[in-house]
Structures are given as C-alpha cells and as structure tokens.
Amino acid sequence: MNRISKSDKRIWEIRWHGRGGQGAVTSAQILAEAAYYDGYQGVTSAPYFGAERRGAPVTATTRFSPETIRVYSEVETPDVVVVLDESLLKDDDVTSGLNQGGWLIVNSTRRPAEIGLRGGFCIATANATGIAQGLGLVVAGVYVVNTPILGAFLRATGLLSLESVCQAIKGKFSAADADRNFRAVELAFESTLLK
Amino acid sequence: MKKTADNTQIITGNYATALAAKLSRVQVVAAYPITPQSPATEALSQFVEKGELDAEYVRVESEHSALAVCIAASTVGARTFTATSANGLAYMCEQLHWAAGARLPIVLACVNRAMSAPWTVLNDQQDSISQRDTGWIQIYARNSQEILDSIIQAYKIAEKVYVPVMVCYDGYILSHTVMPVEVPNQEQVDRFLPPYKPHTVLDPSAPQNLNLVTLANPRRDARGVMCHGYMELRYLLQEALENTLETVVEVDREFGDVFGRSYGGTHWGYRLEDATLILMAMGSVATEATVAVDQLRQRGHRAGLLALRVYRPFPKQDVISATKEAELIVVFDKNISYGYEGATCSDLKAALYGNSIQVPVHNYIVGLGGRDVKARELADAAEGSLRWVEEGRPQKEVEWLNCHI
Numbered sequence: 258m259n260r261i262s263k264s265d266k267r268i269w270e271i272r273w274h275g276r277g278g279q280g281a282v283t284s285a286q287i288l289a290e291a292a293y294y295d296g297y298q299g300v301t302s303a304p305y306f307g308a309e310r311r312g313a314p315v316t317a318t319t320r321f322s323p324e325t326i327r328v329y330s331e332v333e334t335p336d337v338v339v340v341l342d343e344s345l346l347k348d349d350d351v352t353s354g355l356n357q358g359g360w361l362i363v364n365s366t367r368r369p370a371e372i373g374l375r376g377g378f379c380i381a382t383a384n385a386t387g388i389a390q391g392l393g394l395v396v397a398g399v400y401v402v403n404t405p406i407l408g409a410f411l412r413a414t415g416l417l418s419l420e421s422v423c424q425a426i427k428g429k430f431s432a433a434d435a436d437r438n439f440r441a442v443e444l445a446f447e448s449t450l451l452k
Numbered sequence: 453m454k455k456t457a458d459n460t461q462i463i464t465g466n467y468a469t470a471l472a473a474k475l476s477r478v479q480v481v482a483a484y485p486i487t488p489q490s491p492a493t494e495a496l497s498q499f500v501e502k503g504e505l506d507a508e509y510v511r512v513e514s515e516h517s518a519l520a521v522c523i524a525a526s527t528v529g530a531r532t533f534t535a536t537s538a539n540g541l542a543y544m545c546e547q548l549h550w551a552a553g554a555r556l557p558i559v560l561a562c563v564n565r566a567m568s569a570p571w572t573v574l575n576d577q578q579d580s581i582s583q584r585d586t587g588w589i590q591i592y593a594r595n596s597q598e599i600l601d602s603i604i605q606a607y608k609i610a611e612k613v614y615v616p617v618m619v620c621y622d623g624y625i626l627s628h629t630v631m632p633v634e635v636p637n638q639e640q641v642d643r644f645l646p647p648y649k650p651h652t653v654l655d656p657s658a659p660q661n662l663n664l665v666t667l668a669n670p671r672r673d674a675r676g677v678m679c680h681g682y683m684e685l686r687y688l689l690q691e692a693l694e695n696t697l698e699t700v701v702e703v704d705r706e707f708g709d710v711f712g713r714s715y716g717g718t719h720w721g722y723r724l725e726d727a728t729l730i731l732m733a734m735g736s737v738a739t740e741a742t743v744a745v746d747q748l749r750q751r752g753h754r755a756g757l758l759a760l761r762v763y764r765p766f767p768k769q770d771v772i773s774a775t776k777e778a779e780l781i782v783v784f785d786k787n788i789s790y791g792y793e794g795a796t797c798s799d800l801k802a803a804l805y806g807n808s809i810q811v812p813v814h815n816y817i818v819g820l821g822g823r824d825v826k827a828r829e830l831a832d833a834a835e836g837s838l839r840w841v842e843e844g845r846p847q848k849e850v851e852w853l854n855c856h857i
Contacts, residue, residue: 286462289462299632300462300631301630301631303625306573306574306624326631327743328743328827329736330740330827331824
C-alpha cells in the first residue's frame with residue numbers, strides 16, 4: 258500500500274465522478290471544508306457543469322493546499338479519483354491524468370484487484386452502497402453513497418482527519434442525519450479494501 | 453494545525469453575494485432566476501423568509517421588471533439589490549441606462565455568463581462588457597472574498613457618487629466554487645456603511661415629477677428655476693464617473709481600516725515591481741494569471757500581472773503608471789468586441805496613446821463560453837508574444853487562445 262507523500266507537495270487535487278443525484282458535488286465540498294479544518298489555508302471545490310440531470314455523469318473537484326489556491330482551471334492530473342458509480346469506470350476519462358502513486362477509490366463490492374484497471378495508481382474499494390443500505394441512508398430513492406466514500410478516502414490517502422470530516426458533515430445536515438452520515442464514514446473507513 | 457473558530461466560512465461566490473447584500477441591510481430585493489445567478493437570490497429569499505433580513509423580496513416576471521422595481525424602490529429611498537446573468541442583464545439593458553441616468557445608487561451582481569445564441573450557461577464576460585456604456589460603475593472580482601467585500605464597498609461608492617454599481621464575477625468559476633471567505637459581523641459593516649441617504653425622495657405627501665422629458669437646451673421649469681438640458685445632465689454623469697476613481701480608492705482604504713482587507717482600489721498587481729513583460733486580465737482569469745506569472749518568472753522572464761478591478765470608469769492614469777517600464781503587454785480578454793478586438797485591450801491602448809509609452813500590445817481572446825483557461829496556456833501565450841517581438845515582427849493580430857479552428 259502506497260501512501261501519498263505529504264512532504265514537498267503544494268497542492269492536492271481530487272476529482273469526483275458520480276451520477277446526477279449521488280451527491281458528488283456535496284462530497285467534494287465536504288472534503289474541501291474538512292481540509293480547511295485540518296489547517297489547509299487554501300481549499301476549493303468546484304462542480305463541472307455540463308447538461309446536468311439525474312443519472313447523467315457528473316464530475317466535481319476538490320483542491321487543498323497550505324497556501325491560498327490561485328488555480329481555477331480544470332484539474333488535469335488528480336492525485337485521487339473517487340468514483341461513486343462503478344459503471345462509470347468503462348469511460349477512460351475517469352482515470353485520465355491520475356498521478357503515479359495516486360489513488361483510485363471506487364464504490365464497489367469487489368476487491369481492488371477485481372476492478373481490472375491497471376496504471377501507476379493504487380486502488381481502494383468500499384461498499385458505500387451497502388453501508389448506506391444498512392444505515393437506511395436514502396434520499397429521494399437514491400442511496401447516499403457520497404458520505405460513506407469519504408471514509409474510504411480517509412483510509413486510503415491518510416490525508417485528512419476523521420474529526421474534520423465529521424465537523425464538515427455537521428454543517429451540511431441536521432443533527433440526526435449528521436450522526437448517521439458520520440457513522441457511514443466510520444463504517445467505510447473500517448471496511449475499505451486497499452491495493 | 454487545527455483551525456480555531458473564526459468567521460471564515462467555506463462558501464460559494466453566490467452565497468458570498470447573498471451574505472454581502474444581507475450585511476449591507478438591503479431593503480428591497482427584486483430578481484428573476486437565471487443560471488448561474490439563481491443561488492444568490494434564492495439564498496436572499498430564504499434570509500427574508502426566515503426573518504434574518506428585514507427586506508421586501510419582490511418576485512417579478514422578468515429581469516426588466518426586477519430592475520424597474522429596484523429603480524422605483526431606490527427612488528422612494530430604499531437600499532436595493534438585484535442580481536442576474538447574461539440574457540437577464542441584456543433584458544435589463546433599457547433600465548440599466550435609466551438607473552444610471554436617474555443617478556440611483558442600485559447595486560447589481562452580474563454573475564458573468566456567455567451570451568446566446570448558441571444556447572449556453574457557461575462563463576465569459578461578454579454580458580457585462582456589452583453593458584459597458586450604460587453609465588454604471590463596473591467592478592470585477594478575483595475571488596469570493598472580493599465578491600463579498602466589493603458588494604459592501606459598492607453601496608458606499610454608489611451612495612457617495614449617486615451612480616449604480618455592477619459587481620461582476622465569473623459564473624461557475626467563482627459563483628459555484630466554494631472557498632474560504634471571512635464573513636464580517638454586522639456591527640463592523642454598520643460601522644463602515646451608514647444608512648442610505650437618497651438625493652431625492654419621491655413621497656406621496658410631496659409629489660414631484662422626476663426625470664421629465666428634457667429638451668436639448670437648458671430652460672426654466674414651471675417655478676421659473678433654470679434646469680439643465682439633456683447634455684448637461686449627461687456631462688454630470690460623466691463627471692461623476694470620472695470622480696468615482698478617487699472614491700473607489702478612498703472607500704477601499706476605509707474598508708481596509710475597518711476589516712483589514714483592501715483590494716488595490718481600481719486595479720491590482722502581481723510581481724509588477726520590476727516587470728517588463730506585463731500580462732493584463734480581469735476577474736478570475738487574473739487570479740489564474742498570477743500562476744502564469746510565477747511560471748514565466750521560473751522560465752527567466754521578468755513577468756508581472758496588471759489586473760483591472762474597476763473597468764468603468766476606466767483607471768487610465770493607474771494603467772499608465774503601472775505599465776511605464778513595460779517592454780511588452782499581453783492582454784487576455786474574456787470578451788470580444790466583434791469586428792475589432794477584446795474590449796480591455798482597446799481601452800488599454802487608448803490609455804497609452806500619447807503618453808510616451810511606445811510598447812507592443814498583444815491581445816488574446818480566452819475562455820469564451822466556458823472554455824477552460826490554464827495558467828500554463830497563459831504563460832505559453834505570453835512567451836509566444838515575447839518571441840514575436842524579439843524576432844522583430846510587425847504588430848501581432850488578435851489571437852484566439854485554444855480555439856480549434
């Protein structure tokens with residue numbers, strides 16, 4: 258298991274892939290906020306807008322850095338790619354530019370080796386859908402996979418703290434929902450498989 | 453490394469706009485939804501609904517009506533706010549002229565979006581640039597902190613000079629991107645921004661006619677008082693805009709005294725001190741251009757950035773002083789004056805004419821309709837221009853960056 262080196266790095270870039278309604282944009286924002294609580298002065302999160310509608314592929318990005326972020330252009334070479342719906346892996350664009358030694362994090366019941374993608378990157382899988390199911394996290398008929406996957410992100414990359422993610426989640430949900438979402442993060446953190 | 457509690461929130465540019473209007477204690481908000489502006493006025497309608505903002509939120513059937521409501525409300529003495537984008541701003545056009553002509557200190561947030569056809573919701577600055585000659589002050593923000601702070605500043609500027617202000621920021625790139633924004637408290641804002649004092653208040657108990665049909669020459673009104681003709685009124689608007697440059701600087705300085713943040717008044721620079729290769733830009737692309745400047749410095753060039761913050765009135769003298777040592781100026785425009793060139797490039801060249809600055813000015817059209825603009829592309833373009841000049845080639849024509857034709 259490789260961990261992304263924290264030293265001599267000025268900016269971390271994460272790209273999120275999901276489908277409209279899965280909450281990729283919200284997760285990307287929660288992660289930015291968590292990074293700020295962890296002391297990163299520069300954090301941004303941007304949705305990429307195409308013709309957005311439920312079910313259509315959606316991407317969003319998170320950047321964080323010890324310094325103020327002055328880059329607003331699209332992320333070209335992400336350190337981490339998070340995939341909320343593994344059917345999106347068929348599209349080559351999903352791993353496009355993923356850095357050597359970076360992480361591909363997939364919501365999947367499969368083991369990382371079974372994902373069947375090769376590259377200079379590591380793979381982590383977590384059954385975010387199963388965790389959401391178990392906790393009854395459903396919004397408008399769709400399982401809430403975007404918060405559990407944050408646990409997989411924390412486990413794989415080791416970049417941010419659980420406490421900060423919890424704090425960021427608190428700001429986005431009611432107290433009861435925040436607890437369930439945070440429980441989902443913890444469950445995913447514990448059950449993430451790494452390769 | 454853990455952050456302690458402070459007033460910083462991780463929010464979108466649109467939410468920063470809504471907070472700024474609320475902190476400015478606006479009394480009337482009228483707006484019509486349009487992407488990418490809508491989340492800003494949605495947030496404001498929630499503030500009003502929850503009782504957090506004591507304002508009248510007027511739901512209207514069009515942008516033209518939105519600004520008409522602001523004009524009427526401002527005329528009876530209310531502090532007013534509206535926000536829009538692209539087609540919505542274009543639909544306001546007639547009322548934009550009216551608001552400026554009537555000297556009403558309305559503040560409008562323009563969330564920059566490209567104009568149709570073809571249909572698009574993505575960013576460029578064609579919408580606000582197209583309204584350049586309506587008599588409004590235009591401020592372009594580089595990040596979401598500046599959006600929030602500029603809207604608060606805008607009320608102070610507008611209410612000092614009685615000219616409406618458009619605070620412009622790039623759609624999606626700033627409107628929908630979250631970043632840390634320090635949100636001032638109400639007491640601080642109240643200290644900075646006194647209540648609105650209208651120049652004239654229309655009151656049913658003292659009826660009067662405002663902005664009547666005005667003939668070409670000055671003439672006496674019904675009471676025998678000598679009144680300006682149309683041309684005198686226009687001269688006074690122009691004079692007010694020219695004087696606004698000083699007011700912008702003054703207000704920005706006062707803002708710095710209260711909040712500890714200021715923005716350079718009319719313009720800002722990055723690594724300009726010894727720069728001979730000067731990049732010029734406006735809005736979020738100026739922020740990206742600071743990274744291009746770093747890259748050019750690493751490549752051994754004495755590069756710097758001159759960013760316009762205030763586009764109208766045009767800060768002519770500031771631009772002249774900032775470019776005195778320039779050997780080449782490369783202007784990036786997120787707009788095009790069809791049939792000529794980028795608008796800020798034309799204005800820059802006009803400012804330099806006759807001021808003994810003889811310097812090549814190259815113009816690149818960038819990022820139209822949401823086309824991504826990367827720092828290294830800006831740096832490469834500037835380097836390309838540098839080579840062009842070093843090779844002694846004639847004046848370069850306008851180039852469209854990253855356009856696949």
